[in-house]
Amino acid sequence: MSGLFPDAHGTRWSVLAVDVDSGEELLRHDAARVLDTASIGKVFLLHRLLAEADAGTRSLEDRVTRRPVEWMDNSGLWYLLQADSLSLYDAAALVGAVSDNAATNTLCRVIGLDTVQEHTRSLGYVDSALDDVVRWPLPPGAPRTLSHASAEELVRFVMRTARAEDLSPASADTLQRWLGAGMDLSMVASAFGLDPLAHYFFDRGIWLWNKTGTVSNVRADAGLVMSGERRIAYAVLANWRRGADARDGVLASMREVGDRIRASLQA
Numbered sequence: 001m002s003g004l005f006p007d008a009h010g011t012r013w014s015v016l017a018v019d020v021d022s023g024e025e026l027l028r029h030d031a032a033r034v035l036d037t038a039s040i041g042k043v044f045l046l047h048r049l050l051a052e053a054d055a056g057t058r059s060l061e062d063r064v065t066r067r068p069v070e071w072m073d074n075s076g077l078w079y080l081l082q083a084d085s086l087s088l089y090d091a092a093a094l095v096g097a098v099s100d101n102a103a104t105n106t107l108c109r110v111i112g113l114d115t116v117q118e119h120t121r122s123l124g125y126v127d128s129a130l131d132d133v134v135r136w137p138l139p140p141g142a143p144r145t146l147s148h149a150s151a152e153e154l155v156r157f158v159m160r161t162a163r164a165e166d167l168s169p170a171s172a173d174t175l176q177r178w179l180g181a182g183m184d185l186s187m188v189a190s191a192f193g194l195d196p197l198a199h200y201f202f203d204r205g206i207w208l209w210n211k212t213g214t215v216s217n218v219r220a221d222a223g224l225v226m227s228g229e230r231r232i233a234y235a236v237l238a239n240w241r242r243g244a245d246a247r248d249g250v251l252a253s254m255r256e257v258g259d260r261i262r263a264s265l266q267a
Contacts, residue, residue, distance in 0.1 A: 004253055005029050009244035013237065016151040017261055020159050020224070020231040026264050027234075027257065031151040034127045035237045037220040038213030039075065039099045041130035041147020043157065045107055046092050046178060048119040050171040052111070060089035060174075066106045072134050075214075076100030096178025099212070101134040108133045123166055128153040147213065154222040154235035162224050162231060176200075179223065180209035187212055187221035187251065188236050191258025202228075206265065217242050219250050227265040234261060 005013040016031035018024065052058040065085045066078065073079045077098045078086070086094075091107055094100035108116065113133060120129050128149035135142055164172035180200030185192070189210055194203045201207060210223025222235035236257050240246040 004256060005238075006249055006253065008240075008249055009246035010241040011246050011250060012239050014149075014151040015236050015257065016155045017232055017234040017257070017264075018155055018159065019264075020162055020233050026232065027260060031155075031235075032127075033237075034148055034150045035220070035239045036145045036213075036215070036218050037128075037147045037149045037154075037237055038215045038218045039104075039146060040149060040154065040211050040213040040220050040222055041128070042095050042099065042104055043175075043179070043211050043222075044120045044125075044128075044130045044147075045104065045111065045116050046095060046175055047123075047157075047161075047167070048111055048116045049088060049092055049107065050167050050175055051119065054168045054171050058088070060087065060092070062088050064088055064091060064106055064110055066102055067109070070102055070105035070109065070133075072101035072105060072136070074101065075134075076102055078102040093178050093181065096175075096211075097181035098183055105133045123157075123160075125149075125153045125157065128157070146215075149220075149222075149235075149237070151222075151235035151237055154237075155233045158222060158224050158233040158235070162233065176209045176224070179211055182210055182212065182223075184210075184212040184214070187219055187254040188234060188258040188261070189221065189223070189225075190251075190255045191262050192225065206262070217244070217246075219247070219254065221254060225261055225265065230265050232261050232264060 014033040015029040017027040091103040094103040130147045131143040185196045192206050199208050207226040213220035220237045238250045
């Protein structure tokens with residue numbers, strides 16, 4: 001397995017792929033290792049929002065207005081839009097589709113980062129969390145990571161979402177729909193050959209939803225990929241030394257994992 005997951009530039013991996021319905025492990029490599037996952041931890045924010053909607057304490061139709069301090073560019077779309085106010089549903093959809101940083105920060109303010117972190121722990125995730133709002137540059141004393149996780153816990157999150165074990169069926173469907181709009185298919189999902197703008201519901205016999213995380217020394221991808229007969233939950237996380245450039249090798253390995261998952265779907 002070391003050949004599939006090279007350690008050039010100090011690269012560390014956390015990898016797991018599991019058949020959701022049979023429990024068969026298809027691939028495992030240091031799956032309990034906790035790594036920086038960049039934006040993947042935003043899924044816990046979306047999950048908490050939907051849990052509050054299920055409890056009747058918040059409506060997804062409520063509107064929220066972004067504040068100047070919450071503005072962040074690069075990842076996202078809201079920073080390019082004229083509208084200062086969106087429904088909670090629409091802000092969450094932006095997080096799912098384009099990992100929107102401004103929407104993340106606004107939702108964190110509305111829901112409370114501490115509330116999201118406690119919610120994550122209450123679900124049994126002890127090695128995974130959303131650590132902070134999105135900041136740049138990082139001020140002194142701020143967490144050094146936006147989120148962290150292990151492949152084991154992310155795969156468990158994916159499987160439980162697919163089974164609607166922690167949310168109502170309608171809310172679990174909503175979360176999967178938001179993540180199914182995700183436009184980053186550069187990692188594991190690059191092997192599936194899907195339309196990056198339309199891959200929720202079957203495309204080429206494959207249905208995908210996922211969340212990715214990217215910073216200069218991180219590539220992370222977790223999600224669910226399905227055929228008509230099989231559902232596979234996966235998480236592939238890679239970190240390497242700051243200042244090094246391991247990106248091409250890491251992406252090649254992530255695509256090979258995707259190739260193996262695709263072969264398992266088609267077997």
